[in-house]
Amino acid sequence: MHDDRVLTEDRIARAVRDRIEPAIHWPTRPLRVGAWEVPDEPVGVAAALGADFHPARLGDRWGRPWGTTWFRFDATVPPDWVGRRVEALVDLGFDLPIPGFQAEGLAFTAAGVPLKGVQPRSIHVPVDAPPGGPVRFLVEAAANPDVAGDWSFRPTGMGEKATAPPGPLYLLRRAELAVWNETVWELAQDVAVADGLMRQLDVRDPRRHDLLRALERMLDRLDPDDVAGTAPDARAQLAAALGRPAHRSAHRIVAVGHAHIDSAWLWPVRETIRKVARTVSNALRLMEHDPRFVFACSQAQHYQWLKDHYPGIDAELRKRVAAGQVVPVGGMWVEPDANLPGGESMVRQLVTGKRFFLAEFGVDPAVGWLPDSFGYSAALPQLLRLAGARWFVTQKLSWNQRNRMPHHTFWWEGLDGSRIFTHFPPVDTYNAELSGAELAHAARTYAEHGRGSMSLVPFGHGDGGGGPTREMLAAAARTADLEGSPRVTLASPEEFFAAAQAEYPDAPVWRGEMYLELHRGSYTSQARTKQGNRRCEHLLREAELWCTTAAVAGRIDYPYDDLDRIWKVVLLNQFHDILAGSSIAWVHREAEQAHERCAAELEEIIAGAQSALLGPGDGEVAFNAAPYPRDGISALGARPRPRAGQNPVVARRDGDGYLLDNGALRVRVDARGLVTSILDVGCGREVVARGGAANRLRLHRDLPNRWDAWDVDEHYRRTAVDLMDTEGIAVVGGGVSVSRSFGDSILTQRLALGTGESARTVEFETVVDWHESEKLLKACFDLDVHAERYAAETQFGHVFRPTHRNTSWDAARFETCGHRWVHVGETGYGIALVNDSTYGHDVSRTSGPGPATTTQVGLSLLRAPLFPDPRADHGRHTFRYALVAGADIADAVRAGYAANLALRTVAGRGAVEPIVRVDHPALVVESVKLAEDRSGDVVVRLYEAVGGRAAGRLAVGTPLAAATQTDLLEREVSPTGLVAADRGGVAVALRPFQILTVRLRLDQGPAVPR
CATH class of the missing domain: 3.20.110.10 (Glycoside hydrolase 38, N terminal domain)
Incomplete structure (x- = not known):
């Protein structure tokens, strides 16, 4: 019985392949073919309609990688095809098992009107011509290479036109006019459903055998020499089996x-x-x-x-x-x-x-x-x-x-x-x-x-x-x-x-x-793409803030169109295979160029708004778009540049190593360039785990199981080399500079201490000329805190993740995503690691001498996958990150913004009052802009950042006429965080991590620019 069933299944598959499917389109007539190869980038159909086509034929090779060939097809519908549905069939050289990731075409009428796509599982083109009438249509054929190599994911030069091989990729296999036999097609669909269902049912299920016997009867009635003529009778044999209704459940x-x-x-x-x-x-x-x-x-x-x-x-x-x-x-x-x-x-x-x-x-x-x-x-x-x-x-x-x-x-x-x-x-x-x-x-x-x-x-x-x-x-x-x-x-x-x-x-x-x-490697791959995105995000914040401030003051017209256009470029490049770093070289090259253009334009917009606000002058004015005051600069405003902050830094040679001291932190760097001690002077607390180090650079072998640019697989942890050899160490500019070389790469780090409000911060700048392959570079910190969990910033808040591996769910999170900071701590003491462009992190518990449990944090800086871009991340990179000692979550939030929104100094005079202020440390202003409807209303988006309740006041620098709570699209909603408003501002009360968007109508709206 089992053998009989298998033989019948084989018989069905062969009948479909060799008899039924070929009879769907029959009879056929050849199409005449002309071809025009586009010299470079694609052109519109208008250019193709006027192009000089040369004769082509089946079997011709066509299509340089990433090139375009226009095909023109001509025929006359045979007079005896009266009353029959006619279609054209075009096979550009498709690999049928794979429906995409190869050549594709778009068919146009002779007048240039798009008809339909031509793809591996959809090669037919509708024909609208009477018997005896002429047929002409064009196909814009794209010679997109199979970059994945039939999913072998081997390194390839196909990701750029300049590195792809020059020869044609595809073979024109089919170009025919044909009659579409609808009854045979319907039979093929009957068989596909009956056979597909039958093969899923258990061998003991009577329904399986019911379908199997019906398919056998269908095959017995189907004449292989007259499929079209016997298709109605063959379909009839399946009708009863396909007509039985489903169970109610x-x-x-x-x-x-x-x-x-x-x-x-x-x-x-x-x-x-x-x-x-x-x-x-x-x-x-x-x-x-x-x-x-x-x-x-x-x-x-x-x-x-x-x-x-x-x-x-x-x-x-x-x-x-x-x-x-x-x-x-x-x-x-x-x-x-x-x-x-x-x-x-x-x-x-x-x-x-x-x-x-x-x-x-x-x-x-x-x-x-x-x-x-x-x-x-x-x-x-x-x-x-x-x-x-x-x-x-x-x-x-x-x-x-x-x-x-x-x-x-x-x-x-x-x-x-x-x-x-x-x-x-x-x-x-x-x-x-x-x-x-x-x-x-x-x-x-x-x-x-x-x-x-x-x-x-x-x-x-x-x-x-x-x-x-x-x-x-x-x-x-x-x-x-x-x-x-x-x-x-x-x-x-x-x-x-x-x-x-x-x-x-x-x-x-x-x-x-x-x-x-x-896909844990997607937090790190293509660092330049990620860094460009991060930079543009923060520049957009600054541009909107200063343009709003200047527009409300009547100094400029708000650049709605420019900002909208730039946002759309940034948003496009946040697509999940672009920002994740998993695309071909061409894509990342264009993304990096787009980010550079956006950044340059945003810098001009910011400078223009600042200049309009401050006017000419020979003084220095500092400003900051962070939601918190920093180094004497009022948040969201501009002030005359203050005098040098407190906590001057001492940097000197100390025995075999180096000492950095600003009165708040005392940092020791050994002869290997490793930070072996960070003493929090105020509380006498050592930050670095005994026998460990901070900012230890570690190089791992990075050989994912399959998806190169996407994945970091857990076995990477078992192969690691700490970069201990130095090319030189010196005191430079109030900090310590360390140079190293490894493999084909060179690296320089500068270690420094913050001053003023940043005095408990150790700053690291790492410049790498990276030319490795299949390696992962991490900066590791051995920290003397007993952390059961750690916090990682995400959009509008943070998530806690365990540092242990108690469950399979915990163990799976061996590499995670964090935004501007991660925080580890125990009751009474915490440490934040902040960054300007790093997303991949690993945080784990380690055992030190005795019963002590400490915490190790790793920042993933660079990878070197070979697919789909074999030169991914090669070249020069600069990373800035910092350790903040004695930090709580609010400190981490503050330091994260400071690391990404640096103080700016411009020439000018006077001061600019912040357009809005908040008076609670957990309330963070994320966005200040003018309303999308161009009414001149000011829109402020803020959120609760530390995970608790926060009641405070959003003060407004210009008299307030009205305030409403809106959704993200700036449509009024019932207030859930906005408590009350008066002429001077708005009282708010937010739940943990609540986002609040407030629309402010000012008494003094945007005026005519001066």
Whole structure:
């Protein structure tokens, strides 16, 4: 019996491959082919219509890596094809098992109107010509190389045009005009569903044998010499088996058309623009034939690209949005990395994305949509709710290495206690095909059986694969009510969530971050991209603050358009494969250049606002955009530069080592350049663990199991070399300079002590000319504190993580993400490590002499992965980080801002009063700007930063006419943190980590510039 079953399955597979599928398009006629190779970067269809095409034929090789070839196809529809549906078939040389990551095309009419994409699983092009009539269409063919090398992830030069091999990559395999035999196609879909379901059922299940026997009868009635003629009879043999209804308790699946398209990854941004056009045009074609089909499309940037580059597709898309078939989801500008962007950046992802969808379509997306980001910060629930989202969906945690998420439908609770109803599709993919295996997997693994009964399945080939196909829609129709299968319904994400929440309102709660147990190297890879993002985030903060101050004073016009444009560049480059450092060299080169341009323009904007405020003068004025006073400078304002601060630093040779002393800290550096002692003079406390060191540079072998740029796997810890040899040590400029060389790299560090309010700070500047491969460089600190847990800054707050490895969940967090600081401490004493551009951290407990338990903190500075960019991070880098002794959480917050918002000094006179002030140390002003509606109102965003309740006052420098609490989109909401307002400011009372956005209407709005 078993052998008979296997033989029948083999017979089915061969019949489909060799008989049924070839008969779907038959008869055929060859197309005449012309080709025009674009000399360099892509051009529009208008240029192609006027180009000089040369004759081409099947078997011709085409396409330099990253090049574009336009093909022109001509034919005449045979007169005897009357009443038959005609399609063209174009195979650009596709690798069928992989739907994306290779050549792609977009077909245009002879008049230049986009038709549909041409991809490996969707090679047909509709033909609109009568029998005997002429056919002409063009295909813009992109020779995108397979950078992944069939997922072997070997180092490759394909990531840049300059390093890619010059020869053509692809072979034109097929160019035909054909009759589409709908009945044969329908038979193929019947067989696919029946066979797919049969193979998922247990061998003892009678339903399996029912399907198997029906498939056998189908094969017996199908004449291999007349497939088209016998297809109706063959279909009839399957009708009864495919007509049996599902059990009433069958799992319910809401299938949502989707095409996950990375805004850049193994291709540059310019190629993503074309991928979006190809995929959306495919979806629009499907909607012409199936009104049930709903396509969820995220990333406002993608819609903007269509508007800018493909107005025809954009116009058609807008009609389908209005009809409810195209559904904007996510509400963000792109699908960003959810760990690395700063708090205000995550706000602007939502604000910029949602404002676009509202302005362009009148749609306010209710579903947060981040299926592929590499973990999810605990700040997201509050941010999503404050932006008006009701639900959230993700998928990536199915990739966890060790622990499986215990729920698929749950409430996700964030830092502040905000909860959002969340779904984690048990199909475990965001590129489903609605195959029998996928549907069975979703039903089998769904964690909420007996409580909930439904799950979401996003279906469609992503990343250039073309999105949903007509075959997928056929599968959905056949599994709508089919015995042995989940019941599949085509619907929107909103319809799914409304039903799921109504069914299961008391779903369990998952609190805190959703940590991805994979891709931990993404906190460190491509340091220049991360550093550029961090710098631009803080420059944007400064630019908005000073431009608001100057506009309110009537000195300038607020640069709305410039700031909006710069924000959009920064937001695009926070896409999860750009900021994470997991893209090809081309992408990171462009990201670094974009950050440099943004930074330069922001510096000009800041200087212009400062100059307008201060006027000419020969004095020196210092200013600071940090939310706290620093070194005598009032926060958020400008003052004449103060005299040198207290705590002068002594730096001198001391025996075999060196001594740094500012009266608050006494630091010893030994002959190896290691910090062996940091004495907190005020309390007599030693910071460095006995026998340990601070700022010990450690080089690890870094050989991930698979995903080079993405992963740091735990075995890296077992191979480490401490960098002890020095090229030289000297006292330089009040600090100690240490030079080292190792491998092919050289490194210089400067150690110094802070002064004034920063007197308890040891500052480190590390300059590296890095030329290693498959290595990880860390700066390690052995600290004499007994820390059960540590705090790491995230957006608008911090999370606590254990330093121990009691559970598998704890052990999996061996490398974690922190923003500007991490803090370790015991009762009565703590230490903060702050940085200006570092995200990867490891924190662990160590055992010293005797029973003492101490804490080791490592900052991940640099990696050197070979894929997808074999030269990742090579070159010069500068890192600044600092240790703050005797610090509590509030000190860590303060020092983190100070490290990233340095004091600036400009020529000028007078002083500038802060436009707003707060009077509670836990209240942090994150953003000061003018309102998005250009009314002249001032918008202030602040939050509680230390994890407690904070009541205080937001004082305003200009008389206040009115104050309202808003959501992130600056729409008025019922006050939950704003207590009262008067002419001088606003009384606020915030919960732990609460974010408050206040809109201030001033008596004196922006005036005519002077």
